[in-house]
Amino acid sequence: MLIRRTERFKASEITDEKLYLNRREFIAGGGAALALAACDVADGAAPPAGAPLKAARNDGVSVKEVPTKLESATTYNNFYEFGVNKDDPAREAHRLKTRPWTVAVEGLVHKPKTYDIDELIRAFPLEERVYVLRCVEAWSMVIPWIGFPLGAVLKQVEPTSQAKFVEFTTLLDPVQFPGQKPGFFGGGLEWPYVEGLRLDEALHPLTLLTVGMYGQVLPNQNGAPVRIVVPWKYGFKSAKSIVRIRLVSEQPKTAWEKAAPQEYGFYSNVNPTVSHPRWSQATERRIGEFRRRPTLMFNGYADQVASLYSGLDLKKHY
Amino acid sequence: MGRRGRLVLKIFAWAVCLAPLAALAWWIGRALWLHTDDLGANPISFITNHLGDWTFRLLLASLAMTPLRIVFGWGWPLLLRRLLGLFAFTYAVLHFSVWILVDHFFNWGQMAEDVVKRPYITVGMLALLTLIPLALTSTTGMIKRLGARRWTRLHRLVYLTGVLAALHFLWLAKVGRTDQYIYVAVLAALLGVRVVEWARRLVRRAGKIPPPRPATPP
Numbered sequence: 212m213l214i215r216r217t218e219r220f221k222a223s224e225i226t227d228e229k230l231y232l233n234r235r236e237f238i239a240g241g242g243a244a245l246a247l248a249a250c251d252v253a254d255g256a257a258p259p260a261g262a263p264l265k266a267a268r269n270d271g272v273s274v275k276e277v278p279t280k281l282e283s284a285t286t287y288n289n290f291y292e293f294g295v296n297k298d299d300p301a302r303e304a305h306r307l308k309t310r311p312w313t314v315a316v317e318g319l320v321h322k323p324k325t326y327d328i329d330e331l332i333r334a335f336p337l338e339e340r341v342y343v344l345r346c347v348e349a350w351s352m353v354i355p356w357i358g359f360p361l362g363a364v365l366k367q368v369e370p371t372s373q374a375k376f377v378e379f380t381t382l383l384d385p386v387q388f389p390g391q392k393p394g395f396f397g398g399g400l401e402w403p404y405v406e407g408l409r410l411d412e413a414l415h416p417l418t419l420l421t422v423g424m425y426g427q428v429l430p431n432q433n434g435a436p437v438r439i440v441v442p443w444k445y446g447f448k449s450a451k452s453i454v455r456i457r458l459v460s461e462q463p464k465t466a467w468e469k470a471a472p473q474e475y476g477f478y479s480n481v482n483p484t485v486s487h488p489r490w491s492q493a494t495e496r497r498i499g500e501f502r503r504r505p506t507l508m509f510n511g512y513a514d515q516v517a518s519l520y521s522g523l524d525l526k527k528h529y
Numbered sequence: 530m531g532r533r534g535r536l537v538l539k540i541f542a543w544a545v546c547l548a549p550l551a552a553l554a555w556w557i558g559r560a561l562w563l564h565t566d567d568l569g570a571n572p573i574s575f576i577t578n579h580l581g582d583w584t585f586r587l588l589l590a591s592l593a594m595t596p597l598r599i600v601f602g603w604g605w606p607l608l609l610r611r612l613l614g615l616f617a618f619t620y621a622v623l624h625f626s627v628w629i630l631v632d633h634f635f636n637w638g639q640m641a642e643d644v645v646k647r648p649y650i651t652v653g654m655l656a657l658l659t660l661i662p663l664a665l666t667s668t669t670g671m672i673k674r675l676g677a678r679r680w681t682r683l684h685r686l687v688y689l690t691g692v693l694a695a696l697h698f699l700w701l702a703k704v705g706r707t708d709q710y711i712y713v714a715v716l717a718a719l720l721g722v723r724v725v726e727w728a729r730r731l732v733r734r735a736g737k738i739p740p741p742r743p744a745t746p747p
């Protein structure tokens with residue numbers, strides 16, 4: 212019942228802030244979403260896309276901007292596993308089966324653990340955080356994500372003292388991810404998609420392990436069932452549809468570094484003074500706005516994260 | 530081809546050249562007044578790309594007319610060459626205008642930086658510049674003024690336009706994209722036909738010239 216009622220809201224209405232909040236009240240109070248998730252475990256099926264997911268907003272870390280239209284956030288995506296065009300992910304998303312799904316957290320840890328996705332979702336309190344997502348292609352969106360700090364999971368598995376980096380691996384399956392089929396011309400990314408963070412970046416309280424957005428279960432084209440969101444870095448650093456989180460001692464070689472090292476560095480912090488060979492990073496277009504706006508250092512999160520990089524030459528370590 | 534045939538051909542060509550603009554106007558109109566999603570989440574990028582794609586397509590179309598004559602011996606393609614070339618120029622100007630007026634909104638500093646620092650913008654700019662003298666000398670009057678020979682030589686500049694446009698597309702395309710190679714392959718084929726034809730003519734002419742006399746020993 213609940214699902215059917217919420218599905219009647221059109222995407223455009225959800226973005227209207229008042230309605231959006233109404234809806235949140237509407238689903239509040241029952242832990243309905245969690246109950247729902249529990250039923251789904253029972254029949255082994257994923258919660259339907261758009262199923263409500265309840266979480267209180269963490270205002271302390273949320274930007275005070277109106278979220279981008281949900282429709283834009285789910286139809287304009289870079290998710291090469293589904294194809295290189297922006298509209299491929301929305302079209303191909305149905306191929307991805309998000310249950311059963313496990314996430315192995317392993318490597319240089321004392322207590323490696325493989326989480327079932329529904330166990331992971333319930334392992335830590337969910338919160339909503341409105342972050343700016345800045346794509347390296349000089350556009351950005353404002354997105355209310357739902358998740359919990361990645362650090363919570365990492366602390367649970369207890370990294371050893373040798374662990375210096377965290378490596379994220381996306382599901383490898385060309386049937387579910389048609390973009391992973393070898394291309395006619397070749398030269399695409401090397402699969403599976405691998406991303407990485409320094410351990411202190413991964414432990415930073417802003418780094419969010421994300422399972423939902425806009426009060427809903429994460430849509431497939433946005434990285435379901437679980438992704439990370441690192442708001443001070445370009446979007447491609449935030450790995451999607453993660454199956455493995457590995458703690459390692461050496462800096463991981465990321466998919467984009469392998470494909471084009473001069474364009475995509477390991478750090479890839481949002482930095483208006485370091486331009487990409489094809490895009491100046493000085494300005495960006497917020498999706499839904501007409502004029503470009505200036506890009507902020509660390510995507511506006513300089514106060515929280517700049518200290519991670521003191522002494523690092525950000526022009527060299529782009 | 531009779532007058533009727535020519536007229537039909539011209540009308541058809543105009544329709545093909547105007548259709549992408551009409552479609553764009555339709556989508557923009559619907560997006561503005563009906564708030565439809567025809568232009569996607571990033572309309573400015575959509576419009577830029579649409580105009581860029583059609584600039585390149587029409588440029589290739591205009592470059593295809595001479596090869597059609599060479600390969601099939603048809604005369605009618607040459608009737609369309611100027612029309613297609615001028616439309617390619619029109620789309621290029623619109624593509625460029627969106628960049629100035631809408632994308633960067635007269636932010637001259639950033640635009641100048643882009644022209645200097647982004648190779649794909651640099652060559653795009655050069656491609657557009659090469660089209661200007663061609664458009665200016667496209668009238669029958671200008672052909673007469675310049676003389677057929679000089680006019681022909683000047684208009685070979687369009688081969689350079691083609692190469693610059695190809696570089697523009699190759700350099701702006703991100704890793705994993707492939708449609709740019711199709712455009713480049715078509716361009717290579719169209720220029721290749723000319724090279725083969727040119728070589729054949731050279732060989733034919735060489736055949737007519739008597740071989741040099743053997744040198745007499747001193």
Ligand code: HEM
Binds near residue numbers: 578621
């Ligand atoms: C004869 C001249 C030109 C041709 C044939 C041409 C063609 C193209 C093509 C085919 C695209 C790709 C569209 C797509 O992604 O589907 C494109 C994109 C673009 N062009 Fe051009 N172009 C020309 C001149 C210019 C000039 C003069 C400028 C600006 C100074 C320019 C700026 C751009 C920009 C900014 C993009 C979008 C790049 C992106 O999305 O990353 N172009 N053009």
